[in-house]
Amino acid sequence: MESPGRASASTAGDLTQQLIDTSYWSDEMLAAAGIPVYDVPLVSVGGGMGSFAVVDLLRLSGVPTSSLRILSGIDVPYETYSYLARNSQIPDHERLRSDSASVMDNIWGWPSYALREAFGARTPAEFAAPLFQVATEPVLTDYYTPRAVQVYRSVDREMARIGYHFMVAKGQARMVRRRYGGGYFSILTPPTGTSPTRRVAFRSLHVHVAVGYPGLKFLPDLQAYLQKHNDYRHVVNAYSPHDHVYEELTRRGGTVLVRGAGIVASRVLQRLMEDVERHGARTQILHLFRTYQSGTQGPNRFMQRKAADGVAYQGFNWPKAAWGGQLRDRLEAGSDEERAKLLKIMGGTTTPKRKLWQQEIATARQKGYYRQFVGQVEDMAPGADGSVVTRVKASDGSLLEVPARFVIDCTGLEADLTEHRLLNDLLTHGGAGYNVLKRLDVSPDFELRGTRSEPGRMYASGSITLGAYYAGVDSFLGLQYAALRIVDDLAGAGFCPKIGVGRSLSQWWRWARNRPVS
Ligand SMILES: Cc1cc2nc3c(=O)[nH]c(=O)nc-3n(C[C@H](O)[C@H](O)[C@H](O)COP(=O)(O)OP(=O)(O)OC[C@H]3O[C@@H](n4cnc5c(N)ncnc54)[C@H](O)[C@@H]3O)c2cc1C
Numbered sequence: 001m002e003s004p005g006r007a008s009a010s011t012a013g014d015l016t017q018q019l020i021d022t023s024y025w026s027d028e029m030l031a032a033a034g035i036p037v038y039d040v041p042l043v044s045v046g047g048g049m050g051s052f053a054v055v056d057l058l059r060l061s062g063v064p065t066s067s068l069r070i071l072s073g074i075d076v077p078y079e080t081y082s083y084l085a086r087n088s089q090i091p092d093h094e095r096l097r098s099d100s101a102s103v104m105d106n107i108w109g110w111p112s113y114a115l116r117e118a119f120g121a122r123t124p125a126e127f128a129a130p131l132f133q134v135a136t137e138p139v140l141t142d143y144y145t146p147r148a149v150q151v152y153r154s155v156d157r158e159m160a161r162i163g164y165h166f167m168v169a170k171g172q173a174r175m176v177r178r179r180y181g182g183g184y185f186s187i188l189t190p191p192t193g194t195s196p197t198r199r200v201a202f203r204s205l206h207v208h209v210a211v212g213y214p215g216l217k218f219l220p221d222l223q224a225y226l227q228k229h230n231d232y233r234h235v236v237n238a239y240s241p242h243d244h245v246y247e248e249l250t251r252r253g254g255t256v257l258v259r260g261a262g263i264v265a266s267r268v269l270q271r272l273m274e275d276v277e278r279h280g281a282r283t284q285i286l287h288l289f290r291t292y293q294s295g296t297q298g299p300n301r302f303m304q305r306k307a308a309d310g311v312a313y314q315g316f317n318w319p320k321a322a323w324g325g326q327l328r329d330r331l332e333a334g335s336d337e338e339r340a341k342l343l344k345i346m347g348g349t350t351t352p353k354r355k356l357w358q359q360e361i362a363t364a365r366q367k368g369y370y371r372q373f374v375g376q377v378e379d380m381a382p383g384a385d386g387s388v389v390t391r392v393k394a395s396d397g398s399l400l401e402v403p404a405r406f407v408i409d410c411t412g413l414e415a416d417l418t419e420h421r422l423l424n425d426l427l428t429h430g431g432a433g434y435n436v437l438k439r440l441d442v443s444p445d446f447e448l449r450g451t452r453s454e455p456g457r458m459y460a461s462g463s464i465t466l467g468a469y470y471a472g473v474d475s476f477l478g479l480q481y482a483a484l485r486i487v488d489d490l491a492g493a494g495f496c497p498k499i500g501v502g503r504s505l506s507q508w509w510r511w512a513r514n515r516p517v518s
Contacts, residue, residue, distance in 0.1 A: 013197025015174070015187065023429040026180040027203075035187070035201045038169075040069045041495070043186045043204040045173045045422065047072020048080050049104060049476065050210025050462040052155065052164070053483035057107060059162040059517045060507045061487060061496040069202055071173040071188050076159065078152050080212055085148055088238045088410075089267040092149040097263055097316060097352065100134050100144045102476040104151055105158035107484070108508050113146035116154075142354050143315045151476075161510075162517050174199065175425040176207050176458065183456035206495065208486065209448070209460040210479075214423055215415030216240070219259070222409050225380040225388070234388050235380070238264045238410040245406045250275050253282030257390060257402060259377075260410030261289055261311045262349040266357050268410055269370075273360045276369060285370045286404060288392065292374045299345055306353075309361065310372055314350035322346055322471040323478065332444055332469045339469070340436040346471060375400060380407070417464060426451065430458070437467025444469040445489040446482045457493065459486045 012034040019025060019033055030037055042058070044051040047070045055068050074080060082092075090096065100114040111119075114134035121127035134144040159165070171190040179185050186202045216239050218226060226235055236242035238260070249256060249272070256272060258265055265287070275281040293307035306313050321327040327346065331339055351357075364370030375392035383389035383403045390402045417423045417439060426432040426440075431450035435441040441449045442465045451458040461482035463474035472478035491498040499507070510517065 013195075014199055019177075023177065023431075024180050025177045025185050030185065030201050034197065035199050036195075036197055037185075037201045037203050038069075039203050041067040041204060042206045042208065042490075043069050043071060043184070043202045044208040044210060045071045045176065045186060046210040046212060046462075047074050047077060047168060048210060048212050048462075049077050049155075050212070050479045050482070051208065052077035052104070052159075053479040054208050054210070054459075054461070054486055055164070055167060056105075056158060056162055057480075057483045057487045057499075058490075058496060060107065060503075061491070061499050062503070063496045065163045065166040068167045069204075070164075070168045071171065071186060071202065072168055073170065073172055073191075075168075076152075076156070077164075078155050082148065082152060084239050087241055088264045089271045090148055092152065093147055094267075095145040095147050096151065097145060098476050099316065099320075100130075100146065102480075103154065104476050104480070105154040106511060107480060108504070108511075113150055113154075114144045117146070117150065138315055143352065157514065158511075160516075161514065169200075169202070170194070171200075173211075173422055175422055175429070176209070177425075177429060178431070178451070178453040179203065179456075182454055184453055184458060205456045206490065207456070207458045209422070209426070209458065209464075210462045211420060211422060211464065213414050213463055214417050214420035217413040217415045218409055219377070219411055219413065221377045221379055222259075222407070229382055231382065231388070234386065234405065235407045236409065238268055238408055239412065242408065245408065246271060246275055246281075249283045249406070250279050250281040254405035255284040255286060255387075255403065256406045256408060257286045257288055257388075257404040258408050258410060259288050260349070260412065261291075261293065261351070262410065262412060263317075263351045264412055265410035266311075266351045266354075268408055270357060270360060273364050273370070276364070277360075283369060285364065286402060287370065287372045288377070288390070288402075289372065289374045290376060292372075303345060305350065310374070312348060312350045313353040315352050316472075317350065317475065318346055318471045323475075323481065328470065331471055336436050340467070343437065343467065343471060373400070373402075414463065423464065435465075435467035439467045440464050442468045445485045447486075447489065455493065457489070459489075461486070 016033045019029055044054055051070050100112040101109040103109055103113060114130040117130040118127050133141045137143045171188040174187040174189055176184050176186045183205045184207045188200050216237060222235060258268055272283055272285050276283050289310045292310045293312045296304050297307055297312055298304035319327055331342055375394045378391040378393050380388055380390050387403045387405050388407050392400045392402055394400055432448050433441045433450050440460050442460055443449055446459045446461055448458045448460050461479055465473045490496055
């Protein structure tokens with residue numbers, strides 16, 4: 001193998017039909033296609049929060065930057081996250097959903113975000129507030145959650161410490177194929193004008209895949225409307241840019257239909273209601289529920305959550321014990337069938353019970369500009385004056401026509417894995433398979449089952465692995481947990497030293513003093 005950064009001779013430098021059709025590639029096949037090959041022991045595909053968690057831990061274990069490459073189209077690990085967050089109405093100063101200890105930049109979880117916020121305070125009241133909240137949550141106060149910007153700045157600091165930018169190879173990863181003789185080839189399409197060839201290949205012993213959501217999907221009736229009428233102005237997905245909706249409603253007033261009952265719907269409602277209260281918007285908000293939640297949910301009194309006003313309440317997207325307590329153990333020990341059942345009980349659409357949101361909804365109801373209704377959408381069609389008419393079948397069978405200037409879809413459906421080119425390729429050529437929720441089947445150590453290329457191993461983390469042995473895969477803490485399991489497994493395979501007590505302490509001390517990882 002060559003040293004990282006040195007390219008083999010290249011001619012055309014693109015994928016050939018032979019390469020596309022062959023599941024295992026040899027070094028000679030790549031040479032014949034003229035694709036330059038770079039050697040690096042481990043490649044992480046994606047470059048988002050999941051990649052960051054894995055490379056951070058590998059660096060703390062003592063793996064040098066020269067042994068790691070992150071194949072990614074983004075500059076900073078939170079770029080995609082912050083894009084989705086801002087669109088779904090989490091501006092940088094707003095608070096997120098995860099807890100105080102889910103510190104992305106610090107595997108020890110200490111100091112927590114609440115502590116850091118307190119120490120950054122300018123007044124005694126600002127100092128006391130986060131500490132009081134975290135000490136009394138969720139009984140006297142709502143759960144403490146960090147502001148988005150706090151997470152971004154802490155990741156910036158850690159990126160500098162671990163030499164993150166030295167490890168990034170910019171571009172779109174096209175596929176990962178197994179290599180004759182062991183390990184993998186990851187094909188990258190670099191940005192136009194940055195490489196003499198159309199593709200480059202990274203030959204690595206191990207690969208980690210963390211590509212985030214395979215894609216976002218509209219509900220079928222919304223999709224049908226959009227395809228037929230090409231109207232992306234009045235019908236929007238909450239994760240896509242849609243500021244024009246708030247701007248136009250504030251300027252001209254009008255009716256907006258909000259669909260969905262999770263945290264994204266809560267944030268969109270917050271924005272709409274604050275525009276009314278603070279900026280005088282004349283907005284009428286209609287909130288449509290397919291299933292109206294109320295009372296108490298759960299199979300027994302040990303696994304219950306409350307529901308009211310149509311929404312189910314839960315602090316985080318899974319019960320806390322799913323991250324590190326008995327629910328995690330049950331999930332790991334159970335059969336496929338038991339896991340599917342447990343995931344169904346623990347999961348579902350929920351939103352945190354926050355005092356602010358409850359007050360805002362109560363006020364909006366009282367003033368008459370927020371109304372809820374329940375039903376199954378039959379179809380949607382363009383109405384008069386650019387409005388969109390949603391036809392809803394109520395539970396008594398009656399049909400309701402609901403005109404609105406805008407429809408905001410907050411259902412947050414994720415596309416199938418096959419819609420992501422690289423994942424589809426892994427399922428077709430890479431040996432990867434599905435788990436009980438039709439995501440990628442990984443072992444408890446997050447190794448992608450069926451993809452091993454001895455002595456090389458391929459791992460995956462993030463939402464694409466939901467349905468395997470861990471529930472909170474799509475969360476900061478879950479990404480860090482996956483990273484711990486992956487790096488432990490790699491240490492077992494001899495790739496890196498296991499972090500012992502001494503190294504852990506010395507690395508924490510370096511972190512505390514903001515010294516580069518050594
Ligand atoms: C709006 C929102 C709010 C959230 N809030 C929280 C929260 O408060 N707390 C919490 O714990 N979790 C939260 N999450 C969940 C989770 O922590 C984030 O989604 C996190 O960003 C997931 O990290 P990831 O690496 O899996 O995906 P991402 O951060 O999205 O990174 C994946 C990256 O891979 C790139 N990629 C995809 N395909 C390729 C390819 N072929 N080649 C190269 N690159 C590719 C993508 O473009 C993307 O940049 C939230 C999620 C969303 C959407």
